[in-house]
Structure formats: C-alpha cells, structure tokens
Amino acid sequence: MAGYTPGQVLGRTVGLGTLQLGRVDTAGVAWTVASDGLRGWSGPAIRTAYTDREADHGAWAGPTYLGARVITVAGTITAPGLAALDAAVEQLLAAASITDTTLVVGETIPKQCTVRRSGEVLVDYVTGQVARYSVLLTAADPRRYATALQSQSAALPSVTGGLTLPITMPVTITATTVSGSITLTNSGSAPTRPTLTIAGPVVTPTIVAALPGGATTQIVYGDTLLTGDVLVIDSTARTVVLNGTASRRLYFSGTWPEIPAGSSVTYSWSSPVYNSSALLTGTCRSAWM
DSSP states (O other): OTTOOTTOEEEEEEEETTEEEEEEOTTSOEEEEEEEEEETTTOOOEEOOEEEOTTSSSEEEOOOEEOOEEEEEEEEEEOSSHHHHHHHHHHHHHHSOSSOEEEEEOSSSOEEEEEEEOSOOEEEEOSSSEEEEEEEEEESSOOEEESSOEEEEEEOOEEEEOOOSSOOSSOOOOEEEEOOEEEEEEOSSBOBOOEEEEESSEESOEEEEEOTTSOEEEEEEOSEEOTTOEEEEETTTTEEEETTTEEOGGGEEEOOOOBOTTEEEEEEEEOSSOOTTOEEEEEEOOEEO
C-alpha cells in the first residue's frame, strides 16, 4: 500500500494484547489511533458519597476511592484491500477480549493496565480499504503500571567466615554477610502493592517492612514450608497461595505490603531455623493514578 511501510510508527502507540495499534503491521495494514482516540486513560472515575449536614451548610464527605477505569480506544484501519481489511477487523475483535488483556500505552515511561471488553466493538466501513473502529474497555484496577517489572531476591540472613581460634599473628579477618533484605522502589504517583514469594524450606518466616519515615510493619506466616514449596503473598488480590492452588490465608497475619508513591521500602526476613535454600523474592511495578 502506497505511503506505508511495515513497522512504521503512526503517532501514539497502543498495544491491546498482541495487537499493535499506531503502527503498520507485517501485512501492510495501517492501524492509527485518533488524536482523541484514547479517552479515559488520563483518569478514572471517583467513587465517594456526601451526606448533607443537618442545620448547617454543606455536607459530610465520605471516603473517596478511585472507580474502575473506563477506556475508549478509537482510530482508523487502512488496508491494501478488502480481504486484508476484513482480516484486520477480525484481529481487532479477537484482541478486544472479554477476559483479562494487557493494554499498553506508549508514553515516555510506557504504562499498562489489565482490561476487558465492556461494550460493543464498533466498526464502520468507510471504503473497501478503510474502516473506523472504537473499542470500549474497562480496567477493574484503575492504576496505570510501569511495563518494567522490578524483581529482587534474598536468602535468609547469615554471616559466614570470620575469626577462628587459636590464631597466629598477623591475621586477616574476613566474613561474608547476607542481609536477608530486598528494596523495592515505586517511582509513580500512586501507591503500589508488591507480590512477595517465599520458596522453602523455611520455618514460620517473618517479613518486616521498613517504611519511609522510620515506621515498620510486619508479616508472619505461621506454618512451615517444605523443600519445593512456594508461597505467594499477593497484596493486590489479598491472597496467600501455596504451590499455586491451596489458600493459606489462615496462617497469614500482619499488614498487607504497600509501597507509597515516590518511595522505596526495604523488606527484611528471618526464620528461627536457618536454611540456605530458602529464598524471598519481591516483585512490583511503579504505579500512577
């Protein structure tokens, strides 16, 4: 198709699953996002309530929360011919899934959210080569997340080596220290909730979070993990799952981990019984409103 080259970028890029909008694909189909074709990305709805004050002006403000983020993506499909255009429309219908799909918006810091189709996919055939499209999507979690996933791991704290008696002078004292700590950073404008994964064997592990300003919170898992066991503490879903299937929420106590906007949190863990194979891994994405 004249004027377009596969791989060419056509302004703002939006990825809906494997479908790349704002580019020319390998079939020579140009997917554009209209200048006003990304609505809802700048901010979700607000969920709150106000109660009128009795015998006074104004109202009492209730708690305020972000609602689900409703996003409309709209633009134009330009294809070499009718067959290619029909195939492109089928791609769009498949990409706008009713199950969880990753939406990625190409910004200076690329950001993503998890969406599902929440309305009809509108397609208007302008010619045998051109069609306009509009897709309505909803992100249940309104935060926009960095596409880059942070991940850090730490074994249980330990000190090996050092001084052994008797000694002969002169002597060199060396020791290897494992801190048992990881630090995760949220560079965004909204709090983010990390996932902490513990790989056994380990006995009743405790995780202490050092928050900005000096405060600390604690998590205790009151059971033993055997060799091969993997426990996932998902603070967004509020779940504690062993080996991918079994809920262990009963053994969890403490504060769900959260990293404030523009801050770092250090997570230090320990166990009454040391095992060199035990491992704590923390993952998170920076989050924006």
